[in-house]
Amino acid sequence: MIEIKNVNKWFGDFQVLTDINETIERGQTVVICGPSGSGKSTLLRCINGLEPYQKGEILVDGISLSDSKTNLYKLRENIGMVFQRFELYPHMTALQNISLAPMKVRKLSKDKAEKKAMELLKRVGIPDKAEAYPANLSGGQQQRVAIARSLAMEPKYMMFDEPTSALDPEMIKEVLDVMIALAKEGMTMLCVTHEMGFAREVADEIIFMDYGKIVERGTYEEFFENPKSERAKEFLKQIL
């Protein structure tokens, strides 16, 4: 369970997150949407300790991120993260990208780590690309390798930061299909995305953020078909 309690964060004088409260139960999929600069990515980065916050508290399985005794490296093993620009290691093949952390962090043997990496590549549908370098993969393939890289650590939670917004339209589906399958298998997911089809199919809750605040929250039907705030109505008009 991830508990976000009254979190506030500033970049200098600029407040990027204001009084954020949210609880994500195991097995849930939560979709975060909102205009750019609304603090969605920053919130994700706070949850796995890539960014500090100044007020409030975030607990992952009861462990506080702001506690100085918390080992953030250890904690991040449980929280996979996928980025907008894929961020694959450019000097390694797809297989090496996936097997690196299991070998170095979990101390798995090379054979075991690579066997597991192959299984994951099969799961995301590109076992034939094991030996390819990121530069020789399409955007959709790169993002699927990035998802496999995160899954290799067998995380309890997966966070996605606009995973399809850097992709050509015809590649969006192949990435979303992997994400939908993951959600249906029971992975706990937190996704920043504007993909409505995805939200409709798997989101248990949708959060709408603006200017660092959670403005609205609800199920797909509540949010998309019957938004309460003016700001959400305006936003939906633009993306639909």
Next chain:
Amino acid sequence: MFDAVARNITFLLGGFAVTLELTFFALTGGIALGALVGLGRISTNKWIYQPVTLYVNFIRNMPLILVIFWFYFVMPIIAGRPLNPFLSAVISFIIFEATYFGEIFRAGYQSISKDLTSAAYSTGMTYSQTARYILIPVAFRRMLPSLITQSIVTFQDTSLAFVIGLQEFVRRTSIVDNLEVRSIQLFGFVAIIFFIFCFIGSKISRHFEEKGRKLGMI
């Protein structure tokens, strides 16, 4: 055709050995100091950033020959005794080349995106694992062509040490020329040797650049 060269070949190649030695020390020191200078240039601590930046800007806007001269003639006053030309040249080159290598390192460090680091962290890797397996290899591959190019430039620059009387390749050639009076032949020989070494170096640099481009890293 190369009769004057042939008569003095041992003496000339002895000079070339000095050139190579000087290049070796200048590169070893220049790259080591340059890596630190590069770190200083991205430091957020102004007590580190500002002095390092001042040093880099000052030296980079100075002709190399002046640095060599200045160091050779001023250091004895400070040290209270004359410096040997080789040591003096090595130190001048390290001071000078470190600023150029420093800027290459700075660009290399800065070419790593914050999200690439975050991606490595989010798989549970520690800072030192991330630096060792991701940041340093990626930055190094990006910097390699520039590092090789700057090394070639350093190799060429060493000939300027002749102004303080160091008997490197060019200086020895000019000594031989004073006796033999065969300028075209002698300096032609020097040019050929320099060209061969630099040409091979630039080919190697080019090779790594192509390789980096294929991996989409440059």
